[in-house]
Amino acid sequence: MTVVTALFEARPGREAELETALRKLVSQVAQETGAIEYTLHRTPTSPGRFYFYERYADQAAVDTHMGTPYLKRVLEAVPDLCAAAPEVAFFEPLVSIKDLRA
Numbered sequence: 494m495t496v497v498t499a500l501f502e503a504r505p506g507r508e509a510e511l512e513t514a515l516r517k518l519v520s521q522v523a524q525e526t527g528a529i530e531y532t533l534h535r536t537p538t539s540p541g542r543f544y545f546y547e548r549y550a551d552q553a554a555v556d557t558h559m560g561t562p563y564l565k566r567v568l569e570a571v572p573d574l575c576a577a578a579p580e581v582a583f584f585e586p587l588v589s590i591k592d593l594r595a
């Protein structure tokens with residue numbers, strides 16, 4: 494399994510547009526069979542700061558996601574909607590409470 498996090502910071506005045514684009518992205522990613530979780534969060538104290546927590550079955554699923562036309566469209570809009578490039582990080586899960594409760 495692969496975990497990806499992505500942090501998006503909206504340009505001032507573009508918060509609603511960015512949120513709309515990211516919400517739409519969630520509904521599109523829901524169709525990807527290798528995407529296990531794709532959750533969008535917003536920072537309560539900074540309404541233009543959005544965070545994705547993503548889990549994929551494997552690296553092939555991540556690669557499929559990264560190659561989708563809808564993700565490419567969002568990334569092409571980043572310079573207009575975001576104050577900076579998204580911060581993306583990749584992780585390998587080690588342990589969770591889900592494992593401990595099983």
